[in-house]
Amino acid sequence: MITEALAGKTLLVTGSTGFLGKSIVEKLLRSVPDVGRIYLAIRSSTRRPAAQRLQREVLASPAFGRLKGELGEAEFERLTAAKLAVLEIDLSRDGLGLSEGSLARLRECQIVIHSAAAVEFDNPADLSAQTNLLGATRLLETLIKTGNQPHLVHVSTAYVGGMLRGLVKEELPHDPGLNWRHEAAVLTTLRPAVEEESRRPEVLERLRKQARSRLGPAGTPAQARQVERLREKWVKDRLVERGRVHARSLGFTDIYAFTKAMAERAVTELRGEIPLSILRPSIIESALAEPQPGWLEGFRMAEPIIFGFGRAVLRDFSGLPDSLLDIIPADYVVNAVLAVAASPPPAGEYRVYHAASGSRNPLRLRDMYDQSREYFGEHPLRDRWGQAIGTPTWTFPSRGELTAKGKLALRAVGAAQQLVERLPLGATSTRWSDDLTEQQAKLERSLNLADLYGVYTEVDCIYDTHNLISLWELLPPSERATFPFDPATFSWHHYFQEVHLPTVIRMARADTGPRQGPGPSGSTAPKPETSSALNTLQRRAGRTDVMAVFDVDGTLIETNVVEYFFWMRLRDQALSEWPRFLAQMAAQSPRWLYLERRSRAEFQRSFYREYEGLEAEEMRLLGREALQAVTLRRIYPEGMRRIRRHKEAGHRVLLLTGAVDVVVEPLAELLGVDLDCAHLLQKDGLFTGDLQSPPSVGEARASLLQEYAGRHAVNLAHSFAYADAISDLPMLELVGTPVVINPDARLSQHADQRGWRVERWKMAPGNWRLPMPDPRSATHREAARR
């Protein structure tokens, strides 16, 4: 019935770059070989034209793997060239932005499958309205304008009925007395208002404070960019929030269901003489058998929950354990779409179908929980130490209870995070902060999940599938095997244990096997898998236009400007003078800590005042000694190895530091690399305590680097930068390969967000010493006497 009805027909599929869309195209090509022509509605994106998107985003998908295997590459190419064609359609524009030729082609279409949608539940309100509601109406209006009357299959969602109880019939959803035109106008015009709101002084002030606290030492431009990013996020969050509240207040689960419901109203109202079928799938999950078992794209609804359960991130979940969780395998939906497409209602009529499992093969929330428990019991996920993670026991509390608990925990973690970020503990605080960030992310994720999907686990209704099953009964047995869509034909146990859960694990790239052998440990070298920078380095070997810029304090050496000074001054004084000097330094330290947190530049300026009145030549000699006593003792061996690798590869190496010349010059000489550091002004052989030029921190470092790159014909996009602190952010942003070494808490978060390489370099253990010369040394005694 299906193959005959579709043979020779010309189809249009919208949303063909999406999961459902490409599954439909694939099934058509494979199981309905006599289909006439399939137009794929694809819009050119800013990055690539529509024809390329067809190749890259549709045909290259693993969905077509089976067909390619069956036909062979050449035959596959021939088939797709013969059957598929791109029709450039832009659903966000009135009239779909069609050219004359496109319009003519649209006129040829006999069946239009509209599967384009913004399916995320947490999309901003305006985007959902544009895509889901206005997209459908624009398509329909254009079809009417062509004068053609193709069969329109509108793919909707079972949740358009909102939060209902009891049996939901295959008819138009309840009408809360809304005008879809009005709703569309409200939702699509939200953005300017929210944008406006985001620029209110109190909002901007708050965002600026946030940015300063996170990026203070990175300099003004970086801060400004951060404020803008935060503002954009603020706008998006607001729009999402608006959409969610709007939908809930009108009795819908979320903005997706709401806009889809409005779209159903709109298409039935506007349909004119066009035969219209509305197909409402429930929650679409991985394919049972076709094109291959477990075919799935992207994490959808149940996966985050299942995965969160397996990782024991979701310690508990709200919902009614006996409520129906209406899941339907993707290939069943695809087959249902084709069956519906093959049976158009009479002209001017419409028919609604539910593609849902609830009435034929019910799955309860507790069943899914039991299935997951069984699966993870046998195939536990592993944590980063290779230990099996035990699954939590869910008690199914109410949503309110769970949210309240989660929010409380989140607040506690947030407070701890604030505290830790302000501790002057270096690497230790980074580790704590990273742990806290991880905790925070976990909590936020579980709260989010509970909020987004919790509703679906409280839905207490059954979707009637009478219309769909009537189609099923008309299907001859041969086609029933090719196009199964009756949910009663499979078992949930098989589906979860053999198909779906393994897919979830595979897609999450989670480890379920025990770890392979012990990694190299107790070594100052980073683990090989963490050092992708080394591979990049190798690839760029032999290029003279590549440079590697290294920050020094904290990146190559576990020390800072204070310690050198400390050592040199102690070395310079007799033992009896030490207590007075130490007391002086101790009294100053709180102020320095405060300044260091606020701005590197201010700190350095203030600190270098301590050099006032010291003999330059004497300090230069002491600086050479400090090389042995402080610098080389606190050095990171991996840092030295990396510099040598860069030099071997022929790269130019530059040390860029705020430390004074007397202490870093000896190191740069030893390494044989270029150096840019602070220089102190001298008068009559004494330091004045002033810097020759402003300290090179934050954006000043970036411009310094640019200037250097220009002077030496260096291609920054292919260069490397190594740094450890947030004040180096502008410098890191400038190069193609930024590598973050032992980041402070704030930089760690940044690196994480941007996917920068993070390496942990260690000092060789056993070398940590107070920056204090040996008071027993005869040389010291003699020098002090002089």
Next chain:
Amino acid sequence: MSRPGAVLEVDRNSPPTLFHFGEGVRLERLPLGSRILYPPDPLEPIAHPERAIRRALAHPLDDDPLKELLRPGMKLTIAFDDLSLPLPPMAQPDVRQLVMEEVVELAAEAGVEDIHLIVATGLHRRMTEDEIRHIVGDRIFTTFWPDCLYNHDAEDDDENVRIGTTPDGHEVTLNRRAAESDLVVYVNLTLVPMDGGHKSMATGLATYRGIRAHHNVDTLLGSRSYMHPPDSQLHHSCIQQGRLIEDHVRVFHIETSVNNHAFPTVANFMQKRETDWTPADQATYLALKRLSDLAPRDLKRTVFHSMKAPYGLTGVNAGQVDQVHDRTLEAVRKQMTVEVDGQTDIVTMGLPYLGPYNVNSILNPVLVVCLGLGYLFNLYRGTPVVREGGVVIMTHPCRYEFDSVHHPSYIDFYDEVLADTTDPAQIERKYERRFAEDDWYRQLFRKSHAYHGVHPFYAWYWAAHALAHAGDVIVVGGEREVVHRLGFKAATTLADAFEMAEQTVGRYPSVSHLRTPPLLLADVR
């Protein structure tokens, strides 16, 4: 007359045995019937060292008195052993100081003005000002430092010369100042029979190109007894190089030997047999044990490394190197030799905090191997104490700790090379060149106080013979990951180590314990 060395058997009445354990000590019960090798007690030192030195210089062996070799206007170079000798460093005055003061005085009397003193560091690290001052004494230091008293620099191409090739085809290099001197006086201190003789000049004032002739796996595997020069290919090679040097420059050798009084009064118990411990010794043991269990590592290290040995001079000889060295070896052997009957299945040894290459520094894992398998294992004459295929059990905490100033190339050796292989031959083939010629190590070696880039390789090669000889090596109390990286087995207690050794040597093995330091030389018959 001091008591000679002895082999005592562990019976029911034996007290527990002392094991050195890095910067710490432990008492262990050895199985009944095990034998413990004790070194002889310290020999009576020469009562008037200065007089003995003067006599040796005035009546050299097979050479003219030093006084007659000195004349005005000549170029005189005095070279002396660096801080790797003796161990632990000698309390002031160091015998080298006494000898050099005498030599300098004679030179001054003879009107010699151009005198240079060079620390014969070879590929060892540059010594610091304080360390040099400790060896040469204040008088010489203030007179000559820094222009005429300095460290040999094996990587300074301008300051070293190639003086020829040995009959075996090995290159011989020498410090330029020494090569161009009218007379080189070498002041040596011999602690074990491996040191001194021709080896002093051939390694101490040479460069990598010269030293690699004998510091390599082949030579060391061919040296069946490092401590018995006639049996050692290492020494044959050094002698060839030394002869060539003597053909080229006039050398006057002064060798000294000391007794084995290695520990100061505070650590007197380490010097004594357990049966001889007085209540005071037991108390110091307990105190030290507590300290080493509880104190932070840095503090322990500082305390241990500040111990200086009250060595006494037992011999001083001057003149032609071969005759001088024979006399020195005789004195050294007299102090160290313990006669032992036959080999055993297992040898146990407690590794102390100090080896030749970590004075004022950390005994890192590579040096642990060098000390245990390179030095202590080789303290024999004839055949090793442990039979071929037997088990070596060592006690040391074996931590992942490195001195980044002194041992930078060791860190990379451990992180990169040992992660790949522990086989000396393979290591030599695959990695030695790269480390030896690495620019960064060369810089650190010359300008900082780092051992030469190739030095960790030599430390490892030194163990090559033991690695080939022993069936298994077990480290008691070591960090497990580190011990595994070194290619050994880790045991928590000595009892466990014996259990583990069972697989290699059977249920009832024979056991020898080297109760050292103080150092001993097992004369196995």
